[in-house]
Amino acid sequence: MSPRTDHRPPTVTDPARVIRDNLWMHFTQQGDCSTDKVPVIVRGEGAYVYDDQGRRYLDGLAGLFAVQVGHGREELAAAAAEQTRQLAYFPLWGYATPPALALAERLAAAAPGDINRVFFTVSGGESVETAWKLIRQYFKLTGKPTKHKVISRAMAYHGTSMGALSITGIPGAKADFEPLVPSTQRVPNTNFYRATEHADDYEAYGRWAADRIEEAILFEGPETVAAVFLEPVQNTGGCFVPPPGYFQRVREICNRHDVLLVSDEVICAFGRLGYAFGADKYGYQPDIITTAKGLTSGYAPLGAVLASDKIFEPFNKGATFMHGSTYGGHPVSCAVAMANLDLIESEGIYQHVRDNEAAFRTTLERLYDLPIVGEVRGAGFFWAVELVKDRETKEKFTDADAHRILKGHVSEALFEAGLHCRADDRAEPVIQLAPPLICGQQQFDEMEQALRHALAGAVKLI
Known part of the structure; x- marks a missing residue:
């Protein structure tokens, strides 16, 4: 050719x-x-x-x-072209770029509570993978090395890399790749349409589903459980919405057992539910938020892990998070994300x-x-x-x-x-x-x- x-x-x-x-x-x-x-x-x-x-x-x-x-937005194409002309690529390994700095500041300002740290990835699955590694190291740094297990919901999708796939709760997606990373457990999702418990009381069903998380923590041993990964609205199975009070009860359970709550918002963030984050819609405070997809409206590959000050504190004392990727926080993708968020804001x-x-x-x-x-x-x-x-x-x-x-x-x-x-x-x-x-x-x-x-x-x- x-x-x-x-x-x-x-x-x-x-x-x-x-x-x-x-x-x-x-x-x-x-x-x-x-x-x-x-x-x-x-x-x-x-x-x-x-x-x-x-x-x-x-x-x-x-x-x-x-x-x-929407498709064909010239504003996003122009943002990508302009950034490419100025600086097409440079890694975040000991360096920073203006688009990554601007986007990190913007995401931290939009995130709920004390979520102020932004670690860039390339995709949603990579964000989930990153979050689990971050959580494991966090507990080692805080003197709790046995806390490494993750709880997620039945039929929930969290990605295809080996760690993220281990957290995923879809048996058919996992079988061909066994054995996967150990230390993950499943609990019921919030499919009220198929409820076998409290089928006549939506709020009671939500409490029951949340309590299954505590039951799993106690069964595994709180000293071994590190995190719960939940989507605000679960995708696989067909848009399972959380019952009233569900996430508030999950937050209480996590606090009681020193378990981190990860809000997997690869789909739900940046307007899919009408808010910057699904946690805002349902009124709960995560420790970590995983994102991708709508961050750039799909115009460039980019994901992010948003972490609380609590999670960052032990790393701020001298520890290194030995993790990263070549294209995480790519300057062109970050510039596109900024232009995308501008459109989301200006167009209401x-x-x-x-x-x-x-x-x-x-x-x-x-x-x-x-x-x-x-x-x-x-x-x-x-x-x-x-x-x-x-x-x-x-x-x-x-x-x-x-x-x-x-x-x-x-x-x-x-x-x-x-x-x-x-x-x-x-x-x-x-x-x-x-x-x-x-x-x-x-x-x-x-x-x-x-x-x-x-x-x-x-x-x-x-």
Whole structure:
């Protein structure tokens, strides 16, 4: 190949051949993938993306829960270009750069309570991995070296690196990579729709679920448990919202047993729930917050671990956190993040989400006239529709039927309707919707109509 002399985006004359012979896609059954049906997305504008055939899709998943301010924002492209011209790259290993300094200060100011220290990463999984390593060293430095275990919730996703995957609570995501890092334990999540305890009392159910965390701490031994990792709204399983008082009780339990509370906000931060952080929405104080995705609206890879003064104190006395990465705090990514946060602020994105949350929910609840729809649940711009075989009894689909309905019909029907979202059967079958935060009623209606078309067809398959 001759060197390219222009700056246009690269193109490929035969995408199907490259998909067949070269590209290894993420989380994809590549061998079963019909290469001529893989969309090649070439551009985005607002809430929509376009493929190389000119088809338009409503991006009902914000890429992958990331594109808060929408596609094609020239402000973010300009920020990246300007920073690249001035300083394209330099590491944070004993040095600092103006974008990293500015972003660290801004995140510390936005974070709740005494969370004032920012350690940059490249992704959400790396943020979780970093947080666990940080926690382990913190307890060694404070004279409690046996505190190293982590508690997380059933079906919760926290990343794919070996440590983060060990914290992840999805059995099917872990089996091929065993043995993983030991010392992780699972507790029930907050799926009230499937509650077997206190099924008639939401708050009592929340107390019960939180108390299972204390039960696990006591079973393992408080002298061995270091942290609890929780998403404000749990993603996998379909947007499990915390019952009232749940996080306050978890905070009390953590305080009682000297266990750190990590709020995994890789999805929930930067407006997905209508606030800078999900901890703000639900009124609790974490010790550490893990972030990524919406920090740059997906325009550049960047994550961050936000830690409290308490966590930083022993490191401030001379200890070194022997951890880092080549691109953590990349100056171009930090510049993009600053421009992204500027847009979020100037356009009132957080308030927009709060103002439109009820309308989004109400629009999706129209789908209750379809017998396959069991529950609509979520918060902010983060919603799930759980599918059931019988709504009156909440009867579940068999694994085979769930796969047949979701993969064999619903996913294809949504694609044909021009809606990008997630049909997920890792727990009960759900369809997840998390569009760019700039969306409004027009896009809510489009999502509902595409779902209605797909699910009406699925009803005939039951």
